[in-house]
Amino acid sequence: MTAFLRLGAPGAERPVLLADGRHYDLSSVTGDIDGAFLAGRGVDRARALLAEGRLEELPGAADLRVGPPVARPAAVLCIGQNYAAHAAESGSPPPTHPILFFKHPGSIVGPYDAIERPAGADALDWEVELGVVVGEAAWHVEEADALAHVAGYLVGNDVSERTWQRSESGGQWSKGKTAPTFCPLGPWLVPADEVDPTDLRIWSRISGEPRQDSSTGDLVFPVAALIADLSRYVRLEPGDVLLTGTPEGVALSGRFPYLVDGDVVEVGVDGLGAQRSLVVPV
Known part of the structure; x- marks a missing residue:
């Protein structure tokens, strides 16, 4: 299973891909997990980069606050x-x-x-x-x-x-x-x-x-x-x-x-x- 989440203080969360218990930093891919990311096939792009070994793990991810997994929606x-x-x-x-x-x-x-x-x-x-x-x-x-x-x-x-x-x-x-x-x-x-x-x-x-x-x-x-x-x-x-x-x-x-x-x-x-x-x- 892969999953997307946002880690960090309220208002300063960073996008992360979770796979096999490891947290991969998506900051180089997107500024946030939001409507633009989702509409732009960001899920598929992120998973493809993971499969290619092009994502870096996020140090200290386990110690960070878990925010809502999608940035503030319109509705x-x-x-x-x-x-x-x-x-x-x-x-x-x-x-x-x-x-x-x-x-x-x-x-x-x-x-x-x-x-x-x-x-x-x-x-x-x-x-x-x-x-x-x-x-x-x-x-x-x-x-x-x-x-x-x-x-x-x-x-x-x-x-x-x-x-x-x-x-x-x-x-x-x-x-x-x-x-x-x-x-x-x-x-x-x-x-x-x-x-x-x-x-x-x-x-x-x-x-x-x-x-x-x-x-x-x-x-x-x-x-x-x-x-x-x-x-x-x-x-x-x-x-x-x-x-x-x-x-x-x-x-x-x-x-x-x-x-x-x-x-x-x-x-x-x-x-x-x-x-x-x-x-x-x-």
Whole structure:
């Protein structure tokens, strides 16, 4: 497996290719892992250079912070209630059309950064999700061609404040979704041709206790269907991130308590890595 990641302090991450447990510096190839890199077939170029032995290992990579694996995208598009069991625990039937909402790009942080609980956020929830990163612009694409527009896949956590989402929203969900640190991504971006998104185990734990455990095979609308549907309404651009929905097992169900300061949130998707975030007050 190869994977792409960004290492370094916030705002100063450098692009890296991970292969066979070794970290290769991509600074000579691209300034960042962003939409321009992905649209320019940067994934294939980087892997070709690796095969030719033309990439240097990054010294001290293991000691560097892991940032989000794609530089700040123009859009983070999210799908609501895309697992039937999660829709049921939310008190709703499965949707007949994909439910779309947005997270602010400023909510994105790395996979091991803290989740900051804002003042008054007393109904803080977790949502592990399969993330899709667009590699080629998609506008009115057919479902059969949709996956050709995907650069790769990653782990996402759609952190949500449920009171802000449901009671103070004015009818939209994004108020409870967009605070800083409410969108941990990563640790890696795994190229699309190395992932079958149709049957991946997806899970979460809170302070060591199991919460969610499902499969992307249970998605109401799978990745190809989502891209085809969304591309009817919005032009998906290279570097955009699509979060595809979360399975049952969140605090909103009433079966588990909401997050409190000191909780450790672990979420993962098999083959794409796992996150570990500490909840802290701000």
